[in-house]
Amino acid sequence: MSRNIENDTDEASDTVASSGATVTDSLSTPTMSDSNSESKRSGTSLSRRDLLKIGGMAATAGAVPAAGMLLAKSSDAAPAKTPGLVGPSAVPVTLLINGKKETLSLEPRVTLLDALRNRLDLTGAKKVCDRGQCGACTVNVNGKNVMSCMTLAINVQNVPIQTIEGLAQGDHLHPVQEAFIAHDALMCGFCTPGFIMSLKALLDKNTHPTLDDVKEACQGNICRCGTYPRVFEAALAAAQEMRNQPAKKA
Amino acid sequence: MKNFEYASARDTRQAVSFLGTDWNAARIMGGGTDLLDEMKERLVEPDRIVHLPMAALDYIKSTPRAIVIGATTTIATLETHPVIKQHLPGLAQAATSLATPQIRNMGTIGGNLCQRPRCWYYRNAEYPCLKKGGSTCYAKDGANKYNAILGGGPSYIVHPSDIAPMALALNASVRIAGPKGERLVPLDSFFTLPNKNITRENILEPNEIVTEIIVPTLPVGSRSVYLKVKERDTQDFALASAGVAVTLKNGVVQVARIALGGVAPIPWRAPEAEAIIKGHKLTPQLAQTAAEAALKNAKPLNDNAYKVPLAITTLRRALLAAMA
Structure with a gap:
């Protein structure tokens, strides 16, 4: 690709x-x-x-x-010609x-x-x-x-x-979001929502991720600014935070 | 991308009824990760998309004679499914080796087998290459670092699938649904070289759908391994890969099937290598000899001679990993 x-x-x-x-x-x-x-x-x-x-x-x-x-x-929207067939109009x-x-x-x-x-x-x-x-x-x-x-x-x-x-519950950000702010894990910020979604998915199924687990979870996210070390740091910190306060897990 | 009519099919029979005999008239869509890419690049502009929902053929059945995988089973499911991990570890390895977590959640095993080439001339609408019905293979004398070293001509694409070489090594077949009913085709005769069919990579007709992948149960003492070398650690296609399925008895190879990826326009069986290891205990030296035999007919282009030693080493390591 x-x-x-x-x-x-x-x-x-x-x-x-x-x-x-x-x-x-x-x-x-x-x-x-x-x-x-x-x-x-x-x-x-x-x-x-x-x-x-x-x-x-x-x-x-x-x-x-x-x-x-x-x-x-x-x-x-045009009426369907054949049952089950729709479009190309809206x-x-x-x-x-x-x-x-x-x-x-x-x-x-x-x-x-x-x-x-x-x-x-x-x-x-x-x-x-x-x-x-x-x-x-x-x-x-x-x-x-x-x-x-x-x-x-x-x-x-x-x-x-x-x-x-x-992800946020009312005014309370998800622990991964909080950790990104605390660890300054973004520069231009364009990739950030994608990284956070990938890391949330990881932490939902793995409460004790290793650095390698974190890297693997981010395989599909590219950061043009190269903020990967901070992203990984934030992810591990978020995992720690979620273990400390399981109630915060969204 | 061009707009299109859309149908969400209840089942494969209905999906087939929505398809036609012209590739540009209607296309089947599973996960859509490859087809949408082609449509956005305007390489294909179908008038109609027939969507086969993921739930339609999302199953893995274990029977005494075979493991049967529904065609819309996602790559992510193959990675993690206990039956696949236990009985077909090579297939789980192939699944893990490809794309990204998001794409593996979307892409299906059927779509993976039927995906189109990644040659950059094919993927660029500006190049009317042979695969698009043009008269030139721009890779032949162009930038061909990633192109074929075996089975090339007149087109030099490589088949991009990781599932295909492993499934071929596992002697899998595909069940195909079409307007006249079903047919069962071994992967050995599913994929087609460019000298047989220049614009497609397999025998599918425009109104046919792969519905199942059937992997025969391996005898006791069998192992499967998939090893892939890529330029990037993640999200990349194979420079070279090897799928190996062997059955051992007291350390001696009884049955061996080997297929290479990333080196030819189709997943490439290596019968020379299979013959060399059959009946023997596999030593590092024999693995090297077998791997060299698999590549002995390689004809590199200007920029891809590196693939020959790379494929030899990949296969040698895969063979030794299967014995470990």
């Missing part, structure tokens, strides 16, 4: 809706608390992300009709995200990652390689971590999906 370095061939129809959001991400500080508080913000004031989104939309105005197509309402898709039922109108080609980021404003999972190689889009589907960029949203209906936004 590491050999296939030529990608980024995304065409406008796929990425137009996300292009504004991607700009937003690279300018904002994607800390864990940030993504949580943002999702709670109401319409009373514009967040920095909202403001940048408006700017992003204006900058890509020429491509907006395509975005409109992607965001089509469910009433636009169809209702029901996702169970962080305990909440969400029904969206999506074309069959929309990935889970694009649905989360562009439709549900859950921008914790990041779109980096978009080819299942970097792990920044890692989410948990039905108890198993997957690359949401290589998962069609329509394929994962009505099964529990947990994203990084679903």
Whole structure:
């Protein structure tokens, strides 16, 4: 996989809706608390992300009709020709995200990652390689971590999906999140949500991980900044913390 | 990627009914980790995707005569399933050796056997290579560090699967469902060389689906080993790999099946090596002789002569690991 370095061939129809959001991400500080508080913000004031989104939309105005197509309402869905066959226009898709039922109108080609980021404003999972190689889009589907960029949203209906936004309990961050802050385990932060999802999955099944276990759990996550030593340190500290206070285990 | 019609099939019969006779018309999707990649790169642009849900064929059955693995069983399940770990350790090793935890949670054994080549010319839409119906194999005289040293021509891809060489060494067969019913095909005749079929790597028709992998029960005293050498420690395909299944009696090799990965357009059986070790106790010297015999017909390209000694060493070590 590491050999296939030529990608980024995304065409406008796929990425137009996300292009504004991607700009937003690279300018904002994607800390864990940030993504949580943002999702709670109401319409009373514009967040920095909202403001940048408006700017992003204006900058890509020429491509907006395509975005409109992607965001089509469910009433636009064409009637199925053969029983069991749907699309290519948008169809209702029901996702169970962080305990909440969400029904969206999506074309069959929309990935889970694009649905989360562009439709549900859950921008914790990041779109980096978009080819299942970097792990920044890692989410948990039905108890198993997957690359949401290589998962069609329509394929994962009505099964529990947990994203990084679903880890904290109220204002209490997950011990892995706390440990990342305490151990300064991030630089640019783009890979962080993916690493945290991978490490949470490890600690859920292994309360006494070794350094090798931690490294193995992170096989599918790439950190461009090279903060691996801090990530490993944070993981081992989180394991210790979870052993000390098992009640905190989410 | 291009938009498509979508069907989620209840079972394989319904899935087959949604497929057609044109590869571009409809494609079957399991975990989707390979197909979506090809679709995003616009290497394939099917009008219809037929999804076979993971639950459809997610089982491992142990019978007196065989271990039967449903095609949508994930690679992660193969890694950890007690039946596989106990009876087919080589297959569990092959599963662990590939991709990443997330991809192993998604990818299926059926999809792994049927995945498309990773040659960078094939994966780049800008190159109309032989595998895509073009007239040139750009790897032949191009950057061919990762390409074939055995069985190449006119295309020089290597088969990317790790499950395939191990399953071939284990003498596995696949059950294939199609419009006319089912057929059972030994892996020995499932994969096809480019000189037989340039645009595909196996005998599957566009409206056929691999539904089961059947591994015959090995006699008492059997062992299986999969050894893989890759450039990165994780998330990489094999530069060279070896799947070995042997049956021993008092330390003497009774039956041996050997297949190499990462060196040929198909998982590559090594009958020369099998013949050399059969009837003998395996010493380091005999393992070396057998491994050299397996590679004696190798024809390296400009950048991949290193694969010959690498594959020899990989096979020698795999053989000795099987005896240990």
